Amino acid sequence: MPNLAYTRMGVDETLRLYPPAWITNRRAIQDDTICGYRIPADAIVSISPYVTHRDPGLWENPEGFDPERFSPERSAGCPHYAYFPFGGEPRQCIGKETMQPDDVPLWLRPKAPPKDEQPEHAGHAPV
Numbered sequence: 001m002p003n004l005a006y007t008r009m010g011v012d013e014t015l016r017l018y019p020p021a022w023i024t025n026r027r028a029i030q031d032d033t034i035c036g037y038r039i040p041a042d043a044i045v046s047i048s049p050y051v052t053h054r055d056p057g058l059w060e061n062p063e064g065f066d067p068e069r070f071s072p073e074r075s076a077g078c079p080h081y082a083y084f085p086f087g088g089e090p091r092q093c094i095g096k097e098t099m100q101p102d103d104v105p106l107w108l109r110p111k112a113p114p115k116d117e118q119p120e121h122a123g124h125a126p127v
Contacts, residue, residue: 009067012083017065019085022050049084058082 025044032039039045054062058079059069068074081088 006067009070012070013065013067015085016053016059016069016083019049019053021087023048024087049087052081053083053085055082 023046025046028039028041028043028045030041052058056062059082
């Protein structure tokens with residue numbers, strides 16, 4: 001996997017720009033105040049990875065595609081929830097598991113067409 005570091009950065013940048021879910025909801029477990037807004041206990045709070053991932057206060061050139069923003073040098077010091085395409089702990093999307101670095105080769109691998117769409121080979125039986 002070390003040879004696919006740039007691929008991983010490209011996947012992370014794609015998920016930053018196009019997260020699987022553009023918004024998620026959570027219920028406040030207690031009264032709180034966020035940026036001067038009172039949030040009562042049991043209120044539904046909507047959080048948007050799509051909006052957060054484009055916040056110019058968190059990202060340089062937030063609308064641009066720049067995989068290298070996820071390089072170790074440039075991502076050091078990035079706030080923990082500046083990037084959360086699969087939500088946050090402990091209720092992360094189960095899809096996150098299919099996007100881990102060890103799985104990159106699996107979903108980059110070309111897929112064979114269904115058997116009924118495979119071309120006939122003259123004089124050769126299908127494998």
